[in-house]
Amino acid sequence: SGRLMRVLPSATLELGIILALLPALLRAFLLIRSQDSLLSSWEAWFDNFSSHQNILESFTALVNTTLIQSGRAGLWATLLDLAKSLFFSPLLLSSLALLYNGFILTGKKAAVSAVQMAAKNVGHLVLVALACMLAEWFVQMVPSLASGLLSLVSQLVSWIPLLGTVVAVLAAILSLLISLLTSFAVTVIFSYVWICAVCEGVSGFGALVRPWQLTRNAMHETIFTLLSLPL
Secondary structure, eight states: OHHHHHHSHHHHHHHHIIIIIHHHHHHHHHHHHHTHHHHHHHHHHHHTGGGOSOHHHHHHHHHHHHHHHTTOOOHHHHHHHHHIIIIIHHHHHHHHHHHHTTOSOOSTTHHHHHHHHHHTTHHHHHHHHHHHHHHHHHHHHHHHHHHHHHHHHHHHTTTSHHHHHHHHHHHHHHHHHHHHHHHHHHHHHHHHHHHHHHHSOOOTTHHHHHHHHHHGGGHHHHHHHHTTTTO
């Protein structure tokens, strides 16, 4: 991966800044505005850190609240996420796939040529993007549902002195692990799906099946390589 980026550093940088960094900075700004009350709760917790009688319980409660509310991004952030899923990410990853697999001649206008070539088949990319959005939606439901159930269990046993604290800590840890696992699943899909879509011409849900075919015989290598990305 590093060698591929070193071969085409300027094109990679141009595509990354325009199609990834700028939308991410805008989303961060919108997300901070929509999560103002949650951020204020964390700020108040840090400000009163020394005065907390039970630091562990208050911390796990904030972690559970954060995991539950993390999906509430607000209207503008949601619209930007939709544009990113349907336009920015498909265009970025398809352009990089074309660049790194030798479909584009290297030069000063390599990034522009890659975007133009990827955009020629925009309908095909939108179909794959919709399939990815549907799959990602199902996958990302898991952390929210699991976090809600684990939080309910921890509340049911919270009246038991020692057991309540242990269950609350375990619930927070399990929620984080489930969130990491689902993020990893989405990472695997999005790491391969656009290569299959633009370089092999696989469309729709077939582009979601193809990454499994590519990685099933190299599962250990795939896990160790991509595990660092969600972390």
